[in-house]
Amino acid sequence: MLKTELVLAAETPSPIIPHIPELILGFVAFILLLLVMKKYVVPRFETAYEERAQKIEGGIEKAERAQAEAEEALAQYKAQLAEARSEAAKIRDDARLEAEQIKAELRAEAESESQRIVAQGHAQLQAQKAQIVAELRADMGRNAVELASRIVGESLEDEARRRGTVDRFLQELETAGANGAGK
Numbered sequence: 001m002l003k004t005e006l007v008l009a010a011e012t013p014s015p016i017i018p019h020i021p022e023l024i025l026g027f028v029a030f031i032l033l034l035l036v037m038k039k040y041v042v043p044r045f046e047t048a049y050e051e052r053a054q055k056i057e058g059g060i061e062k063a064e065r066a067q068a069e070a071e072e073a074l075a076q077y078k079a080q081l082a083e084a085r086s087e088a089a090k091i092r093d094d095a096r097l098e099a100e101q102i103k104a105e106l107r108a109e110a111e112s113e114s115q116r117i118v119a120q121g122h123a124q125l126q127a128q129k130a131q132i133v134a135e136l137r138a139d140m141g142r143n144a145v146e147l148a149s150r151i152v153g154e155s156l157e158d159e160a161r162r163r164g165t166v167d168r169f170l171q172e173l174e175t176a177g178a179n180g181a182g183k
Contacts, residue, residue, distance in 0.1 A: 141166035 018026075144166055 137170060140170070144169045
């Protein structure tokens with residue numbers, strides 16, 4: 001039995017060692033598959049790889065350009081902001097100077113207006129003083145004429161006589177006042 005088993009074992013293919021025709025057929029199929037892949041599949045992979053690499057490189061370049069543009073825009077923005085700040089400071093300074101000028105002009109106008117009002121007040125006072133002096137002279141003259149006519153006993157109704165008497169009386173009063181003030 002042992003012999004028969006060895007013979008049967010020699011006739012049955014080994015599950016570990018493949019048959020030679022299968023090996024040749026597998027090798028030929030593998031070579032054909034390699035040729036087909038080399039001719040059709042590998043070039044497509046290569047072109048797809050190239051396109052993808054170019055897209056990635058283009059995206060990187062695009063991102064770098066965008067970043068450079070953003071940095072340039074940021075620099076412009078900072079420059080504009082600095083310029084706006086300096087212009088705002090200049091406007092503030094100009095406004096301060098203008099406000100000081102306006103205040104000085106208003107002060108000058110107020111001063112001249114107050115001087116004009118004071119001068120007008122003085123003129124009014126002088127006019128009122130002259131009017132009051134004239135009224136007092138007239139009252140004094142009447143009182144003096146009435147008193148003189150009572151003392152003298154004659155009527156001083158004549159206008160020329162009355163004026164002459166009043167003027168003489170006022171001159172005497174003024175000279176007496178001037179002599180009294182001089183002493």
